[in-house]
Amino acid sequence: MFGAAMAGLLITMFLALVRAWRGPTVFDRILAVNMFGTQTVLVIAVAGFMSGRPEWLDLAIVYGLVNFIGTIAVLKFAKFGNLAEDGRRTVR
């Protein structure tokens, strides 16, 4: 039963990679990478149960946090071209 869930998650990761490769705009690519990260969290959780070591859930928690921060950082970079300034200041 873990194999079926893992197969579905891996298929979804592949489809997200196809969208990240084909995406016409940068926002499509960010969306696909965000979706890929969410699927990675689920894959880590299922793989921990599959191998009998549910302690891998700590890795899933950390990867979820990193995925969120990474998505916001890449969005800010794509919007302002600079990670140091805040959004209210005009970009020189």
Added chain:
Amino acid sequence: MSGMDIASWVLLAGGAIFCVIGGVGVIRMPDFYTRTHAASIPDTMGAGMILLGLMLQGGGWIVTVKLGFVLFLLLLTSPTAGHALIKAAHASGLAWQGEHDTHHTPLENPPVGGDDATDPG
């Protein structure tokens, strides 16, 4: 096979099916804004069903609490990231599909009851 195992199997299989549906939607949807709708399916329904199915595996209370943390984190961060993504795309002027449609001229398909009745151009 106890009832708990059957419920866990149903939740895991359903979550995987919802994830694949979301992936297919991300490929086939015509527009960025509709693709975000498809991409929200694995983040909510797929993740929720798979993590609930893993909770029913009975790996001890600490595992259940960690799975609850992962689910809470995903439900907290993925709508936030999606909102920021759509807002950034809208602020950068990304058009909806059909907003700047070039397949027909306005003379061929005049809008019915549109607000350009006062505009002769």
